[in-house]
Amino acid sequence: MPETAETKRSAAVLQPDPGRWKALVFIALAQLMVVLDATIVNIALPSAQQDLGISDGNRQWVITAYALAFGGLLLFGGRIADLWGRKRAFVVGLAGFAAASALGGAATGEAMMLGARALQGAFGALLAPAALSLLAVTFTDAKERAKAFGIYGAIAGGGGAVGLILGGFLTEYLNWRWTFFVNIPFAVVAAVGAYLVIREPAGGRNRAALDVPGVVLSTLGLVALVYGFTRAESEGWSDAGTIGMFVASVVLLGTFVLVEARVKAPLLPLRVLTDRNRGGVYLSLGLAVIGMFGLFLFLTYYLQVVKGYSPVLTGFAFLPMIAGMIIGSTQIGTRLMTRVPPRLLMGPGFLTAAIGMLMLTQLEVGTSYAGLILPAQLLLGLGMGTAFMPAMSLATHGVDPKDAGVASAMVNTSQQVGGAIGTALLNTIAASATTAYLTDHAAAATTPDAQKLLQLQGMVEGYTSAIWWAVGILAAASAIAVTLITTGKPDTGAVAGSGADDEVRVPVVAH
Template sequence: MNLAMRRSPWATLTVLALAQFIVVLDVTIVNVALPHIQSGLGFTTDGLQWVISAYILLFGGFLLLGGRVADLLGSRRVFITGLALFGVSSLAGGLATSPVQLIAARAVQGFGGALLSPAALGILTITFEHGRRRNIAMGVWGGLAGLGGTAGVVLGGVLVDSLSWRWVFIVNVPIVIALVIATPVFVRPIAPHQGNRSFDLLGAVLGTGGLLAVVYGVVRAEPVGWSSAEVIGFLATGVVMLAAFLAVEARTTAPLVPLRLLRARALSTAGGALALNGAAFLSMFFLTAIFLQQVRGDSALRTGVEFLPMGGAAILGAVMATPLVTRLGTRPVMMVGAVLNVAGLLLLARVDAHGSYPTGLMPGLIIFGAGLSAIAVPAQIAAVVDVSHQEAGAASGVVQAFQQVGGALGLAIVSTLSTSRTTSAIASGASQSDGLTDGFHRGLLVAAVYAVVTIAVTFLSPRLAPSPEQIAEAAAVAA
């Protein structure tokens, strides 16, 4: 096979899409393993959410820096570096012997994902010319990424039940090795960008560090109290770092977050809706995975299978949302999605330890899954459809970062309030099962509040009615 055939666009797409598949897979595959990780490494209840949040925060916090680094150093080089970091940290996570080691490994995993994901997207947009071929490639890219989220819950269950929780991390290693070997063969080198060569590393560190400090302060509020010096200190430090981040972004010549984009009503409201949507999703997923196994006694595999209707509803919702956006505009579709989220979460909040899955859990999961996509698809389109082509990539990166960071912050709040309710119920004489159920219900009600706020944010958004051609272009950038 000659070099030209090996480096065909479709061979390149295969390598890139598989890499994005494992990045998304790692968001969901870990959830079904959480109870086993907790018992295996001795995580506290409030500390367990860091297994998810460390990955999401570092991924979202450094996503924009990753895209900038890829432009300046070369997309293929940064893609391979991100893959290597992802693989090594996956192995470290699988071999971890303490909570601190696992959280550190998950943080490095998130950073690796933040390098490889925008680099892969950059390679894809250069490899496929603008038009039909690029739209097909973006469809494959987005489809495999979505499949990674759905497949993760089942694959995680299989690995936990047949091997151990460690394999939800180790499974990445052979895939990463194969991709690192395949990339120089199937992906052509891409020359670095020759323009402004500043990185804005300070902005990335301040933004991510500030968010980590805020999340840590929220998590520590449950065991030590909101008025403790530790909590106040971390929250204050986080606020100061985030204020410094905004000051740096306003003055640097190549900001990670172009603040002028946030002044656009369509992008700012879309980013807010996606942040709240991510918060509701991660919170529901985290709480329900624990509830199903620790309260209802389900195996990890059964838990994964029970999440499948939600994944199917999300895929169907995404398929239906695009033509509805063309006919009705972005705001009505987002509004319907937010209402569906509220309804789904309220249904789930009524489930107890002994209720029927088909009549209890499944309806709530299906309604919530459809609502997720009905918000995400029009919000992603609205965020980029009215910005210039030169800034479309930056706009897409901003809203993706909003979604990831919003999810981590939302999960921290829900986890803290849920744990507080469980602890209080058990201290008052409730059984372990009843206490966990009370915490589960409170957490879902807080997630429902996120969905209610999404309705308010959506109401403030402009009613955009993009053409099919604009939707195709916006979807390609957002993917």
């Protein structure tokens, strides 16, 4: 039978990109940079605050400005990637992130620093969904997809801990400004590599007009939600401003859903959310991130304040969790992803992480690192690595290529909102438990040494109380993954939503 132009085009679409593994290197590098930035600046913040004269009341905005811009603009960034093309959005996002990082590193005052952080968040919101959607449409074979998402999942999960190590090194041995400047070589290498290597799959660009009301409502609604939780941490849950933010968020996001159900070309097609499997991934992933903040937040303080570790040593103390994530993601998850349904990786994975977190509820002032903290971190890393990889893959599976960017943005949004909730909720629980403990035991501390010990015991009591909540949240994530996610064992064909037209797509899962 003679080949027509259509059959040639379809065959070309199905051919895997020969440079896909090189592309993965640059996609992973960009993802590492974005994840690093979530924690690397935290270590440098005290030094930067002193140098730039930032007040105690405003220092939280160095973190909050990034979180608000990133969380608020993610859906917009994902849709821009669909409209522009993922490769172009990826390269522009990298260039903008590098420029914003240079501005932050060269900051001479508070306003310049906060502006740089907001710009970092804005370009991160363009970059992150473009990276994940590029991965989703570049790797179309189920076995190769498993390996690629295994690597990506390990970076997405472990990059925050790497940021603690790198941030500690740069702050202690160079200068806090290098926690910003270090992004520039990452971004330049990733952008040049992406420009030369990544090939945009055919038929994947969305030509529809931009949904401006959807952009405005979703951005304001997400900013209000993230800021509400951030404000709750500092001002309290009953504060009028905090309540006002939550009410505004509910109204704005509720209106957003109504608008999306009616417009011709929605920013977030509701079919992306209403799919049972994707909804299960977004919900369980968001809950898992809340639980993970229990580890990063309290273990960092425990090691530095209670145990007296330096910033660099604290960073290295997180290495077992990074090792566990790499093993869970690239060995366990990758090997089993094509053999078992995703829920049988995600459910047990989150439950294993919950067991690791449960071990940390036994923390005391004199707890041995090797005896308790190290094995707990290994379990956490193994569980999260095993669960993250199929979650990232399933979140973008079966999505129309034209919606891949916004589906990827939803993954990042669930993580960002989960992080904001985790920080506010768990911090509040810890602070309340510490205050109650100190009040109950104050009479017994009659000497300066006894009072110092009481302060440390009160801190640890607060940490363990919050970690108990994190255990429950991780267990809930496991239950949701097992209950809602019904996708069957993957086949070995090309993945739906890979960029091919409907008639040449091969489903990856059996329902």
